[in-house]
Amino acid sequence: MTAPEVKPRDVLLSVENVSLSFGGVKAISGVSFDIRKGEIRAIIGPNGAGKTSMLNVINGFYQPQKGTITFKGEPRTKMRPHDAATGGIARTFQNVALFRGMSALDNIMAGRSLKMNKNLFWQLLRYGPAMKEEVAHRRHVEDIIDFLKIQEIRRTPVARLPYGLQKRVELGRALAMEPELLLLDEPMAGMNLEEKEDMSRFILDVNDHYGTTIALIEHDMGVVMDLSDRVVVLDHGLKIADGTPAEVMKNQNVIDAYLGVAH
């Protein structure tokens, strides 16, 4: 692990003073942090801390009432999920959101949607440019399938797969977008130890091989400590700590948030 202080990398995304509320409920209040190019950034916190809301703000599902988000040096005002996807942000969901009726292969191919642009006419004929395009993208998708070691379930409708594999297919779909920033919402929730180890390895490999910047939410502290370069801790919508895993672990606020404060 390189120490970020010694060799500061470019900031890919920065969140400044972001607030989000639903009616009277404040989900996030005045949170700022940044994500640097190439790092694995963990967002942790107790339940209801606003972690998933934060991801939803980053990829445009929610519009924050206050604050600015700067992605690749450009501050953005109003962003829809479609713009986020075009800009290179991919994500997975806390409760797997796959296209349940489709095969694993089709699910991952759907991740290539934005990369494919031959018009409807050629697509209908399945000939010429559209056919070439389909084949080229299929090759890319097969690489991802090999990478995630899910060759044998290619044709299986995803709804039939065990949970761990569904999560892997979902990761594959996000990778198919060739994202610059990958948001993972509890990638290891509900997995057994072996599956967790597999998933950890995939996340590290993605970061290594493709150079993808990753922001992940995770509850398993062991995993967070092993994977992440830096950690931001939220509690009740407020940022209470930010730093390397070791620093964060020693922070009194974090200990209080997780264990409760003596009154």
Added chain:
Amino acid sequence: MDLAYKILIDPFMQMGSAPDLLVQTLWEGLVAGVLYSLIALGFVLIFKASGVFNFAQGIMVVFAALTLVGFHQLGVPAFLALGLTITVMLGLAFTVERVMLRPLVNQPDIILFMATFGLTYFLIGFGEFVFGGNPKKMITADLYLPSGAYDIKMFGGFVSLQKIDIAAAVIVSIMVVVLAIFFQKTRIGRALRAVADSHKAALSVGISLNQIWVVVWFAAGIVALVTGIMWGARSEVSFSLQIIALKALPVLILGGFTSIPGAIVGGLIIGIGEKLGEFYWGPLLGSGIESWLAYVIALIFLLFRPQGLFGDKIIERI
């Protein structure tokens, strides 16, 4: 004993003794089936892509046909009128997306279903306001659709095939092949299925819901237009035509709401079953068998295959 003979044996004796009549009945069933398939197809398209049963499909058929005839009555040449009608259906697709679907993203399916009721009544009112309530004649000849019939000698008798029916069968076949390829094998087709499965996941991979909805409602509009022309050619174009939408229900139940081949096979089974039932068993039960037989056929199939003949397998891990 006598009744059993009449139900189980006599109709087949009749079939055997007059095979030309049997072929004629089968042909008519086939044609009716093709037309039922066409209506069902409009439903399947929208159901596949949004999980919504579009109650307005029936009135869209009437609306498209009335628009076509209406333009023609204004003195617009037939094929230009056809082009204009297609433009109107595109406009309708954009409007539905903008006004109805976009504000309802991520709402439960039943809300969208209710919205299609609203659309139905809007189109009825708007259509009557613009075109008036009088029945109109479809401009079959101006569109170069054939009329008349081929009489084919067969089994010592005649089988009469209406040319318009043959044209309908050909047109529907082409449409079905194109749509099936479109859904199964193309990027936009994949995106359509993706949207039907999960809005938020589709959004996260950059599929634009707005674009997909316009595409699918436009496709349903085109199907409605073809349906309107074909049905209009057989009777006349009036608002009562929208009840043919009810005919699509047993077809959909039979074929499965999500399957294009299912809509076709379902339509054919219902069409042929209905005609055979009406012709050979109808007299036993009194007439009027046509209005309910389709539902009985659908129910029987449903007992054995709850997801329909070709519907997506219901998969649920427990």
